Amino acid sequence: MSNAKLLTEVRLVGRGGQGVVTAGELLGAAALAGGANAQAIPTFGPERRGALSSCVVRVSPEEILLKHSVARPDILLCLDPTIWQVNDVRQGLADDATLIFNSNQSQESLRSALDERGFFASNGATVFVLDATAIALEQLGKPITNTAMLGAIAGATGLISLDALGACYRERFGPRAEVNLACARAAAERLTRLPSAA
Amino acid sequence: MGRERYQYFVERAKSTLTYDPGWSHDNPTGTWRTMRPIKTDAKCTSCDLCWLLCPEGSVSRGSYAIDYDYCKGCGICAHECRAGVIVMEREAG
Amino acid sequence: MTRQFWNGNMAAAQAVRQSRVEVIAAYPITPQTHTVEYLAQFVADGELDARMVKVESEHSALSACCGASIVGSRTFTASCSQGLQLMSEVMYFASGMRFPIVMAVANRTLSVPVNIWADHQDTLVNRDAGWIQIYTRSVQEIYDMMLVAFASAEDPRVNLPAIVAYDGFILSHASEPVTPLEQSVVDDFLPSPRATERPLMDPAKPQQFGEVLFPEWYPDFEYKKHSALVGAADVLTERFAALAELSGRRYDLVERDSDPGAKTVIFGIGSMMQTARHTAAKLREQGESVAVVNLRVFRPFPEQAVAKALQHAETVLVLDRDIGYGSAGMVYPDVVRALYHAEHRPTVLNFIVGLGGKDITEQTILRSLELAKDGYRGQSVFWPDARGPQEGIAPSAQR
Incomplete structure (x- = not known):
């Protein structure tokens, strides 16, 4: 069915308290502002600060009928530097997925840590990395990386635009929108692509 | 409670859908710090403030060693340290 | 707006x-x-x-x-x-x-x-x-x-x-x-x-x-x-x-997805019916005769409208995201009642799915359709996404 191709699924993962759910809502809203249909389904457990928190966002030009959080993500966005090392966040990941990590490790050590956990198994994945925590600490003074990481999606994939993101930030954050948008812009600029398998 | 007696309760509990009784000691909570407290060479005065004020009980009295398995990197110890012994650094991740 | x-x-x-x-x-x-x-x-x-x-x-x-x-x-x-x-x-x-x-x-x-x-x-x-x-x-x-x-x-x-x-x-x-x-x-x-x-x-x-x-x-x-x-x-x-x-948004007591002549109809309430629609649309593209009927209003139960929406079906799968312990799902009995006096009474089977938030995916719907293929063989209630029946635990509980 053509619908399957048109549908983009994004999985956002982080830890409770980092704004994963808000990020999912903002991503969906930005896609909506760009004229697409969108749906953001957060997955919840008994909430605890620091525990795995994730959200599935679906974007499609057509009406989205699927009502479950089991996804085959085309994009994986890791807000937290270590969550993917302690929880398996790869379930259903598409072979040619785009993976975006927040890390301040060297490319080599990140690469071997990712290899160790099978993130390059398919060789088809495109991996981006940026130090979103540093951006958040610079701009917000807090290690809340969600608004920066959305900028990374805009920079890496074109699923949403920085303009659409800006409009959503203004509606959501009011006077705090500009500083969050600065996070997103910085993230889109500082994003680097990890070379594919040697 | 003896080990045997403890196991008895664990087995009993399993049959009624209860997990083994866990406690936070088994569950290191220090894996997701953004900032890490580091002790520098400055002269510690043994004032006990870091030990007293650490909300996680991650500072040992006397040695003032930091238990990184449970330290969440809140920075209270560094903030309160009068002698400037403890500083916060970005965690690698 | x-x-x-x-x-x-x-x-x-x-x-x-x-x-x-x-x-x-x-x-x-x-x-x-x-x-x-x-x-x-x-x-x-x-x-x-x-x-x-x-x-x-x-x-x-x-x-x-x-x-x-x-x-x-x-x-x-x-x-x-x-x-x-x-x-x-x-x-x-x-x-x-x-x-x-x-x-x-x-x-x-x-x-x-x-x-x-x-x-x-x-x-x-x-x-x-x-x-x-x-x-x-x-x-x-x-x-x-x-x-x-x-x-x-x-x-x-x-x-x-x-x-x-x-x-x-x-x-x-x-x-x-x-x-x-x-x-x-x-x-x-x-x-x-x-x-x-x-x-x-x-x-x-x-x-x-x-x-x-x-x-x-x-x-x-x-x-x-x-x-x-x-x-x-x-x-x-x-x-x-x-x-x-x-x-411009149309609703009814009972809502038929498409294909009024479909042989197999998936029936139920709630968000799972959207996933069912998604799955049925795919199956229709493959030439299968599957439709979805959504029950919007459960009380009052629209008996006549349900009977009408299901009148051409040969098999009706009633999905219940609930279980009336010791009996069947709680939507199922009313559907059977509505169809009892129908001219062409279809086979009506009950599928208990998605309890306690278990995701109801396309696979859940496909598995239910698979189980329904054999029709009624002395068993009307199935648990397509529970481990018990598949692993042979307490089969008598399904009768």
């Missing part, structure tokens, strides 16, 4: 705000909590002129709503799961007193084991409380059905409380596009709360309501209550038509 990106609880709260509700009493329970938090914010911000009554339990919440309703206030509450069970006693009182209270339920299963996720156990066990029960499949539908609920419940031909049910988390916490109506349109759609024709209490002249009724007259009273609920189907249909006129 422009398209919004709201979660289900926000859609419910916005519809309640636009309905100009006057009294809200509720007690927080996951996953319903946000609905009431949003409303409290609207009241605090002066966007809604309502009285928020703080209560110590769900039992008190619905009791407070009854007190507000008896003097004619437009009244709202929200709950789910154990909270709804605690309300249960007062639910019968509310319908017996003919209070048009509207309740949002973010469906969540019942303990134990403790589980905060979606299934329809909580509302379906209250199916006989005399309330209208409307089920929804998307966030837009939550918004629309809240308005329909107020309009229908307060209709003088009905005067009964109504539940708008939406799956916890999968709808309550999921954000989707919603196109709300303008305030003036909502105002026209809903009756003025002051125009009610039901007997009200004047606090200045106290009267006694809800007193004893002796056996001689009790059946008459119950018949009237039952008839009012049965008759609510016509009022709901009218309100659906009126809403379609204003919004």
